[in-house]
Amino acid sequence: MSSTVDQRRTSIYGKLLRWGCLLYLGVVLIFPLSGVVLRAVSAGPSRIWSEVTNPFAWHAIMLSLSTAIVMVLISVFTGTATAWVLARYEFPGKGLVNALVDLPFAVPTIVTGLMLVAMFGPTSTLGVVLSGFGTPVIYEQSGIVLALLFVCFPFVVRSVQPVLENLDPAEEESAATMGASRWTIFRRVTLPALFPSIVSGAGLSFSRALGEFGSVVMVAGNRPMSTKTAPLYVYGEVEGFNMEGALAVSLVLLTCSLVSLIAVSKWAERQG
Amino acid sequence: MKPPKPQLQNTMTWPQRFLIIAVLAWFGLLILGPAVALARRAFAPGVGAVFKALTDPDAIEALLLTAKITVVVTISNTIFGIAMAIVLVRQRFWGRRIVDGLLDLPFAVSPVIAGLMLIILYGPKSTIGSRLESFGFPIVYHLPGMILAGMFVTLPLVVRSVAPILEEIGSDQEDVASTLGADWWTTFHRITLPTIRWGVAYGAALVVARSLGEFGALLVVSGNIIGRTQTATLYVHDQIESFEPHGAYVMSIVLATVSFCILVGLETIQNSVRRREYAAEAKEDGQGPIRQMRRH
Amino acid sequence: MQIKILDERHNLLHIKVLSLVSGLIALWCSGCGAGASVESSISDRLTLGAFSVTREVFHDGLIPAFQKVWFEKTGRSLKFEESYLASGALSRAIGGGFDADVAVFSLDPDVEPLVKAGLVDQTWNAGPSKGHVTRSLVVIGYRPDNPHKIQDWRDLAKPEVSVVYADPKTSGGARWNILAAAAGGYWPDSTEPASGNRNTASAESLLAAVQKRVSVMDGSGRQSLATFLRNSGDAIITYENDLVQCQRLTGRQMPYVIPNRSLWIEIPAVEVVGTTKKNGRSETAKAFLDFLKTPEAAAIWAEYGFRPATGSGQVQGLPSVPKGVVTVAQLGGWKKAREAVFGIDGLWSRGFLKEKSRDANTPKASGK
Structure with missing residues (x-):
């Protein structure tokens, strides 16, 4: 395998192809990225630091992190349960549910926002009932979590479901013949097998949630120090001519989601 | 191939039923409910109103612009995706792992930040941007910037759906083909392309869906000029401001339906073709494409 | 037999992909072409960037009125391109290259970056109305x-x-x-x-x-x-x-x-000299700005709830x-x-x- 790869390296077409790809990558991705880093460096670390630690920016970052974490915690349970039900049981409407799981990937995020406002907003029946109980969802922090739940719904389901479908039932069956209860089987046999895929789904959801903008902008209410998430803050600073403020928070967000992505993939590698 | 499913239907216990009902309820509340609520708002004033909203000139302009961007982004990112996947899987070079890691970056970058990046690099106040603009080729606040934004956010999709297939099939067949004297193009389009084509199609469909629906990056990069740089999603955003947001609902339904149909349709075709191919390959002891080459 | 079928299918796929791609490229080109032909058939154009609150008064009131005035004066039709953005976003977009000819902001400071960038004349706020074309009041709706x-x-x-x-x-x-x-x-x-x-x-x-x-x-x-x-x-x-x-x-x-x-609330409107000089629309832009201060325009402003830029600001029909x-x-x-x-x-x-x-x-x- 490696010898054929080495042989191919000498091919002129191969080199052309590689440099073509790298150029494209440069124009679309690498140059803009380094432009941002350069701009941040030229602004100076103290300026960046003061922009990040200003209470409004800090609150926005913390809000993004905490809503993303809450969403992931909920999504891990509901996603695994959904994958389980889809993989193991037959019930009427299963085909429809299976197809609609991908809906959040297909729907534009701003449309997601509109949908949620239509369903839970103050003009909807459900919204009226919810605020009657004193727990309005739209324009509150719970609304942000709701939007993130919608947007990230497929991640855990779609990473757990194939694993569950290809799981060798022999182990579960042998555990069952040894008299283990269903719950014990799930906890001791199935869950360990699913765990890596759950973690990878969770990692993807988390980094997607940190950056989510279109749906959150519709449902968050955008109140500083209250429901303004980091991407909304960045947008506000861009519009308000404060590039450095936007940059500073962007860098923090970028770092957080990169770290979570890398951590998950390293962890997955170690698990083999 | 798959082990027979445990036939739980008849022996379903109450906790299992409860689990199914709970999952369906959650699904209904989170996904189906909002979708239906939106559809109801869109169709509430009747079919005539829906038609009128769709034939609004601004809506048509916005849809056309979205189509333009989507076509360009899909074509270029598909070509790039195939090439990049081949380079990543079949070549070893310094910095390969860095490139591999960088490719996932657009997944991690908030679309707003993607827009900010493009403004900082290609904006009219930047060196590159002002130079290009003096040549009569402005980027940010014009179509090229919007296409770049679309390319940025959809960059990894094709690569990530093609690379695993390339990895899995290995390079044996390609090697055989080139030892048999096929040039690289013949090898590519007779051997490589047929094996990766569903990966390509799936990746491309994701690109289409994603660029149809891109909003955050375009909001920052486009300037949102009605009839010029207003895409369908920006039109939705704009219509929400108006006193009668019906246009926003209708456009939303259009966008959601189109991208959902693309995804589901592709998956359906893919499944049925795959099933047929498995059947064919089973008959043919798994050497398909090579034999065709020899026949030729 | 099997092999041949597979083979044909592959060729078919290629043809399909090729035709799809070329079709799409053709579509894209025709789109550009159509755009260009529309451009040449209209003699006068003006790009207006305005902050979002003025959408109706411009789109339904002032622009049609001015198009009529312009046609009577010059015999040519005038096509407007309109963009309604939040005021800050508009200023940033124009500073960043959005080629609006006339810009209407919700407040004076949004003009300043454009003056600094040389896109708007320094004298924009000279004159009795200080560059403002209309006024409104901050109110509480309930x-x-x-x-x-x-x-x-x-x-x-x-x-x-x-x-x-x-x-x-x-x-x-x-x-x-x-x-x-x-x-x-x-x-x-x-x-x-x-x-x-x-x-x-x-x-x-x-x-x-x-x-x-x-x-x-x-x-x-x-x-x-x-x-x-x-x-x-x-x-x-x-x-x-x-x-x-x-x-x-x-x-x-x-x-x-x-x-x-x-x-x-004093609403400034300016000619973006940086753009109008480049595309030769200065005359049109000035005419439009002047029109916004005429009595005819004042009636339209008032109809949409705005108050005059100068004087006591009392308007019939408003509190x-x-x-x-x-x-x-x-x-x-x-x-x-x-x-x-x-x-x-x-x-x-x-x-x-x-x-x-x-x-x-x-x-x-x-x-x-």
């Missing part, structure tokens, strides 16, 4: 029958009231609205609105109390009103003209009150202007007023921080 008895700024601080206004980061209109509330705090009704007797403490507490009642802060003033129409909030702080237009267009009752200590209305000049001009209210250490920003520390002490404090 629900029909006024269930919460909202009459003045202080009523917005009532715990049962929920308020909406836009985000001053992205919306110029929101800056006017919050400044007006600040003025209400600086100078209670009985005092003389002079810079010497400002009650800063009362302004800070008023702003904090109102902000505490805010449920949604949208990106632009118009989005804020749309949110209010969707039954969010009991009161909205916004432009008078916006509520007047909304009532006209939707037929819904949009009652409002002009607080005794309100603020004149009379209270005596206590101030201008931004009385607040010390934009620069000072902005720093004092929206700066990182300003009254409005401080309100959040105090709120925050109070929340930290009593964790069960209301989420609003």
